[in-house]
Amino acid sequence: MQQLLDKIRSDRWVVMGILNVTPDSFSDGGRFNRLDDALQHALQMHDEGAEIIDIGGESTRPGAMPVSVDEEIDRVIPVIEKIRQHSDVAISIDTSKPLVMQAAIEAGASMVNDVNALHAEGAVELCVRHQIPVCLMHKQGDPSTMQHRPHYENAVEEIKQYLIERANVCIASGLTAEKICIDPGFGFGKTLENNLSLLKEMSQFCALDYPVLVGISRKSMFGRLLGRDVEDRLVASASAVVIAYMKGARFFRVHDVAETCDALKLCEAIK
Ligand code: PT1
Numbered sequence: 315m316q317q318l319l320d321k322i323r324s325d326r327w328v329v330m331g332i333l334n335v336t337p338d339s340f341s342d343g344g345r346f347n348r349l350d351d352a353l354q355h356a357l358q359m360h361d362e363g364a365e366i367i368d369i370g371g372e373s374t375r376p377g378a379m380p381v382s383v384d385e386e387i388d389r390v391i392p393v394i395e396k397i398r399q400h401s402d403v404a405i406s407i408d409t410s411k412p413l414v415m416q417a418a419i420e421a422g423a424s425m426v427n428d429v430n431a432l433h434a435e436g437a438v439e440l441c442v443r444h445q446i447p448v449c450l451m452h453k454q455g456d457p458s459t460m461q462h463r464p465h466y467e468n469a470v471e472e473i474k475q476y477l478i479e480r481a482n483v484c485i486a487s488g489l490t491a492e493k494i495c496i497d498p499g500f501g502f503g504k505t506l507e508n509n510l511s512l513l514k515e516m517s518q519f520c521a522l523d524y525p526v527l528v529g530i531s532r533k534s535m536f537g538r539l540l541g542r543d544v545e546d547r548l549v550a551s552a553s554a555v556v557i558a559y560m561k562g563a564r565f566f567r568v569h570d571v572a573e574t575c576d577a578l579k580l581c582e583a584i585k
Contacts (some may be wrong), residue, residue, distance in 0.1 A: 315446075316492070328564065329365060330566065330567040331362075332368055332569050335390055349393060362572040366405065367397065367406070369393055369418075371389035383414060386414050398422040409426070428449065428451065430453070448493060449497055451499045452476050470511055481524060499529070513554060513561075517561045525564060526562070531551045559578060
C-alpha cells in the first residue's frame with residue numbers, strides 16, 4: 315500500500331475500485347453467492363486497472379442508517395478473507411468503527427478509509443499502532459440527515475482547515491505524514507454549489523501536500539445538475555475525474571474502473 319501512496323506522490327494516478335457489501339448492493343442469493351459475487355467483482359475491477367479495492371459494509375449515502383459493529387464485521391471480513399485467498403490486490407476498509415478497522419487489518423486490509431476522519435474513540439490510536447495508511451474525509455453531519463441543510467460560510471476554506479486539523483491530530487499522535495490522504499467528501503453534507511466549488515478549487519486541496527482522494531462517482535450532485543438517474547452518470551463522473559486530474563488530484567474512488575482508467579490514460583498522455 316505504501317507503494318501506491320508513493321506512486322501518487324510521484325505524480326502518477328491510482329484508481330480505487332468500490333466494492334459495497336451492503337445487502338442492497340447484491341441482487342439476491344445466499345451467503346455463498348454474495349461472497350462469490352463480491353470476489354468476482356473485486357477481481358474484475360483489479361483486472362480493469364484498480365490497484366486498490368475499497369470495501370464498505372455500512373452505506374454512507376444520504377439517508378442511510380447506521381449498522382452495528384457485529385453486522386458490519388459479518389459483512390466485510392469474509393469478503394476480505396476471500397479476496398486475500400485469490401489475489402494480492404491492496405484492500406482498504408471503508409469504516410468509521412475501530413473494531414471493524416482492527417478486524418479488517420487482521421484479515422489483510424492495508425488502508426483505512428474513514429468518512430469520519432478517525433473521530434471515533436480509539437481510531438487514531440489504532441491506526442498509529444498499526445502505522446497503516448489512512449484516508450481522512452470531510453463531512454458535515456451524519457449520512458441520515460446530512461443533506462437536510464448543509465451550511466458553510468466558506469465551504470472550501472472550512473473543509474481545508476478541517477482536513478489540516480485532522481491530519482495534524484494523526485501526526486501528533488505518531489502517524490507519519492506519508493501515510494495520510496485527504497478527501498473533501500463530495501456529497502457529504504454539501505449542496506450542489508458546494509460540490510461544484512470543491513471541484514473547481516481542487517488545486518487548493520492538492521496544494522496541501524497530502525495525496526487527495528476524489529470520491530465523486532455517480533453521486534447525486536450529477537442527478538441534481540443533469541437530471542440523470544444513478545445508472546446514467548458515467549460520462550459526468552468520468553468528466554469530473556478528468557477535471558480533478560487537471561487540477562492536481564491523482565487518487566480516484568470509482569465504480570466504473572475501465573472507463574475511468576481510459577480517461578486517466580488520456581490525461582497522463584497530454585501531461
Ligand atoms: C468518498 C466516499 C467514501 N463516498 C471516501 N470514502 C462514499 N474516502 C463512501 C450522493 O450524493 O467520497 N470518499 N465512502 C459513498 N457516499 C456517498 C455520499 C454516496 C453521497 C453517494 C452520495 O449520491
